Amino acid sequence: MTPPTPPLREAARAMLLRYDEEGGFWATPGGSLEDGEDHAKATLRELREELGIDDNAVELGEQIAERSKDHLVGGRQVRRVEKYFLTRVSAADVDPARASQPDNIREHRWWTVSDLRVATETVYPIGLADLVKAAVEGRTPALPVMLD
Template identity: 50%
Template sequence: MSTPRIREAARAVVLDENDRILLLRYNESGKVFWATPGGALDPGEDYQTAVRRELGEELGVADVELGPQIATRTKEHLVQGEAVQQVERYFVVCLAASRVDPARATQTDGILTWEWWTLTDLSATDQTVYPVGLTELIDRFLSGGAPDVPFAFTG
């Protein structure tokens, strides 16, 4: 049995002026879920550059100021049928909802739709949202700022 290849990825916890979070809806091999914007690093790219590029590609947003890294996540899963060990870093991005324009997106990567969620709606949903524990992470950030050490998601 071989070890899955490492796939580094940068993700954005995008919050608007009303503290809503932007989530993207995907259908991968019949599995429908919501997730934060982001994706794999290109060769030679750092996490910050990757998350800015991904926001442009997926949401049509340019010139984004990144906030702090607030979390990490390591998870084995399938990407286009290949088992990978995905290593993610999550960065806060605060921007006005009106700046998001998927019509300007250049690479939608199978995104079905996007939606702004309140924390109340997010905590009450029965839909699958990744990463598990996102609501608590955002709540901690909004009430206490960025952690000294990024939170480590376990799932």
């Protein structure tokens, strides 16, 4: 018997590496969409809430990747669909003191492509280094890349 498909939980994420969450891995900032939001608006809100970045400081580009994964949220199984956007901000615009919902963020860091390739820590999503390298070289995909 096939288990039922979990309810859908859509999320938006920026293509910025910024924080170490829950002590075990690095991830991109982002999170669930709120009622009435599209993915782009959710990305801007999440950057503001998690890193104190003002919307006007963000150059939000196109969606370049997507990932779908079953995940526990509040003890309930959901299918998370994340859309990743190429995003540019200045280091000076990151101000965690202005973050209204920093979650479990312990640290933020700027990464180079080389840093990503040799990182010994876990970095999500898998394949991020290749996406960032392509973006830095001006090679953005015609359609979003599907990530594992």
